Amino acid sequence: MSGWFCPEVLLVLAGVVLILADSLVADGKKGWLPKLALVISFALLGWTLWGAGQPMPTSWGNLFVTDGLSLVFQPFFVLCLVGVTFMSVRYPMGKEEVVRAEFLALPFFSTAGLCLLASARDFLAIFLALELVAISLYLLAAFHRSRAASLEAGMKLLVMGGLSTGFLVMGIAWLYAATGSTDFSKILLDQAGRPASLAFLLAVGLILTGLAFKIAAVPFHAWAPDVYEGAPTPITSFLAIASKAAGFVLLLRVFGLGAFALDSVAVVFRPVLLTLGIATVTLGTLAALPQRNLKRYLAYSGIAHAGYMLLAFGTLGEAGMGTLVGYLWVYLLSSFPVFIFILEMERVHGSADLRHLDGLGQRDPGVALGLALCFLSMAGLPPLLGFSAKLSVFTTLWNAGEVPGLVVGVVMAVVGLGFYLMPIRAMYWEREADSIPAQRFPAFLVWILLMAGFFQLFLGLQPRPLVRLVERSLAPTSSSLFPEK
Amino acid sequence: MSEGSPVMNFGEITLSHYLALSSLLFLIGLAGVILRRSLLIIMMSLELLLNAANLALVAVGRFQGLPDPQVAVFFVITVAAAEVSLGLAILVAIFRIRKTTAADQLASLRF
Numbered sequence: 386m387s388g389w390f391c392p393e394v395l396l397v398l399a400g401v402v403l404i405l406a407d408s409l410v411a412d413g414k415k416g417w418l419p420k421l422a423l424v425i426s427f428a429l430l431g432w433t434l435w436g437a438g439q440p441m442p443t444s445w446g447n448l449f450v451t452d453g454l455s456l457v458f459q460p461f462f463v464l465c466l467v468g469v470t471f472m473s474v475r476y477p478m479g480k481e482e483v484v485r486a487e488f489l490a491l492p493f494f495s496t497a498g499l500c501l502l503a504s505a506r507d508f509l510a511i512f513l514a515l516e517l518v519a520i521s522l523y524l525l526a527a528f529h530r531s532r533a534a535s536l537e538a539g540m541k542l543l544v545m546g547g548l549s550t551g552f553l554v555m556g557i558a559w560l561y562a563a564t565g566s567t568d569f570s571k572i573l574l575d576q577a578g579r580p581a582s583l584a585f586l587l588a589v590g591l592i593l594t595g596l597a598f599k600i601a602a603v604p605f606h607a608w609a610p611d612v613y614e615g616a617p618t619p620i621t622s623f624l625a626i627a628s629k630a631a632g633f634v635l636l637l638r639v640f641g642l643g644a645f646a647l648d649s650v651a652v653v654f655r656p657v658l659l660t661l662g663i664a665t666v667t668l669g670t671l672a673a674l675p676q677r678n679l680k681r682y683l684a685y686s687g688i689a690h691a692g693y694m695l696l697a698f699g700t701l702g703e704a705g706m707g708t709l710v711g712y713l714w715v716y717l718l719s720s721f722p723v724f725i726f727i728l729e730m731e732r733v734h735g736s737a738d739l740r741h742l743d744g745l746g747q748r749d750p751g752v753a754l755g756l757a758l759c760f761l762s763m764a765g766l767p768p769l770l771g772f773s774a775k776l777s778v779f780t781t782l783w784n785a786g787e788v789p790g791l792v793v794g795v796v797m798a799v800v801g802l803g804f805y806l807m808p809i810r811a812m813y814w815e816r817e818a819d820s821i822p823a824q825r826f827p828a829f830l831v832w833i834l835l836m837a838g839f840f841q842l843f844l845g846l847q848p849r850p851l852v853r854l855v856e857r858s859l860a861p862t863s864s865s866l867f868p869e870k
Numbered sequence: 871m872s873e874g875s876p877v878m879n880f881g882e883i884t885l886s887h888y889l890a891l892s893s894l895l896f897l898i899g900l901a902g903v904i905l906r907r908s909l910l911i912i913m914m915s916l917e918l919l920l921n922a923a924n925l926a927l928v929a930v931g932r933f934q935g936l937p938d939p940q941v942a943v944f945f946v947i948t949v950a951a952a953e954v955s956l957g958l959a960i961l962v963a964i965f966r967i968r969k970t971t972a973a974d975q976l977a978s979l980r981f
Contacts, residue, residue, distance in 0.1 A: 509942055516949045520956060527960045536964045543957050544912055548903055550953070551919030554946055555896055558926035561939045562889065 392433045392459050393497045396466075399425045400493035407486030415486075419474040422489040426463070426470045433463045447568065448510040454642065455504035457710065457858035458634050461717065462499040465627035466492055468721050472619035472728050488528055492623060495521035502631050506643060508557050508567035508592075511635060515553070515599075518631060519546045522624060526616040538615025542624075545608040549598030556591030563588055569643040581649035589645055589654060596639075599632030600691045601684075603664040610676075613684040618731060621680055622724035625687050630713050633694055641698070641706045651701050658699035663793045666692030670797040673804050679727050679737040682808075683720065686763060689801060690716050696794055697778040700785035707855045708777045714851060715774040718844070719762045722837035726756055726830065733824045742808050743815040752826055753812045755834025762841040764805035765798055770845040888929030895922035909964075909971045913957050920950045 403422055407415065437456045449455075469492045476488075498517030505511045523546060527539020560567060563584035564575045576585060594605070601609040613621045639645050640654070669689030676682040690712070697708040727737050734741040746753040758769065765775035775798055782791040844851060895918055902915025924943045931939035965971055 509938075509945065513945060513949070516952075520949075520952055523953075523956055523960070527963070530963050531967075533964070533967050536960055536967065539960050540909065540957070540964060543953070543960065544903065544909075544916065547913075547916040547953055547957075548900075548919070550949070551896070551899065551916065551923065554920055554923035555892075555926065557942065558892070558923045558930060558939070559889075561927065561930045561934075561936065561942075562885070565934055565936060567938070567942075 393500045396493050396497035400490040403486050403490040418486055422470050426467045430463045430467050433460050448507045449504045450506045453858045453860040458503040459500045462496050462627055466496040469619045469623045476619050491521045491525050499631050503634050506569045525620045529617050534615035538612045541608050542612045549595045552591050553595030556588045559584055559588035572644040576647055596632050596635055600629050601688050602661050603668045606688050610681045610684040614680045618728040626717055655701050659790050662692050662695030662699050666797045670801045677739050679739055693778050696790045697781045704781045708781050710858045711851055711855045712774045715770050719759050722759050722834055729826055729830050742811040746813040751831035752834050755838035757809050758838030758841045760805045764802050768845045770841045773848050885933040892922045892926035907972050909961055909973050
């Protein structure tokens, strides 16, 4: 019974309601639609958090499973949805002051796909959920039709997404050829205790390539900076955080817990994952240094973060998986506030150029402080939240005896420090630009950023809640996210 | 068939033939996406990638006597149709602004 009230169903319903409301309401009175979307998304977040405490059935024809991982990541994705909807309310779209209902509704569909991904346990389900996410995102990235950059971003995302779909479907076809099934447990049963055939390894490689596009791992990263820069800023944040997290959740599902959690696969793919991680960290950090646009800057920062996560996960152990889950939450908490700031910066200054940060420390001390804390947390400076994440990546690598990955990771963390200090230097040590815009940042931005900064500090000093989250996520089939009362 | 038969005998067509053909199609599609300049042809190549996979799925289903891969093909076809219609819509919008469909003209986003 309760299966009908799971977040996925409610998300799709909410999206449909928004589109219907748009077509039923007269043209002049649509101002409340964005607010309605925001209220619905908050309600859904509450529902998901409450639902995460309830035992849920493992149903839907064995295509989906409800376990710790899905209970931890459904709130993650719905939280991203709340952020995107909040930003969409503020997103200026040319002459129309009010955003279109489709722009508000499509993220709901996309989030439904993300929640399905978090609980999928069959490759066909993974394929469909991934496409539900991706096709909504192509449309959203290209939504600002009067701007060539937005269309270009949509096109690039579509071509790259199509390519990744091609690899995934080909992988599924070879998986059928090798094992005769796409069900995780059947694959595990079929392949357990015998050497992997060439066809099976090919299937794993093709599926891994498809996922590497989604997490923008080097050498499949080239689309990310362009798409992030061109897409509307709310969508950029969704792509950077939710879509990337989806790729990692899938990696966890497939390689960590599900179909490919086999020794025969680990032997071949552990070095592959670690090499991908090393390349991704290095390129993400070094290519970020000369960037002048804050959105591109965050794209490369995201690539570097993906590299650290890949390094931790590449050890293919319990510790690596836990680190990945924790790191994803840290990434969400430290980057989302920055995206909200970028949106407001675009409203005030008209672009996301780094030079608009000059002198922000004197002009808007609250905003600057919160932003600085977020950047320092991303850099991994103690005692902030990002430090615990990086430290746990390094301990994982050390315990697994992966010295090359550890050395590259530490060196790049130090280089990356310089790159995260760049905006901070601009805010506090640069003279203010000659032309100060008349518009000021709205008051709520100060509160959001200060709260985000406080979270970095508080969770950095007291990471117990996050640790508990990680423990819950890897419990085999936990029925509840929160401890029993 | 006897030794000196005028009709050439290629033997029975097996699953590996289909898989080889599908891999070839996949590589052609991949090369098309990477090398071609026109967005229309890039999108055709994307379709080729998915259809290569479809061929493999159908062949596997037929030779192993499984119904699942045959059903999967329908999902893939549906998704491919959605993807390509969206791609064409974006292409039309790009053409209205830029008057071109060449991929290397899409360079306003560059460092």
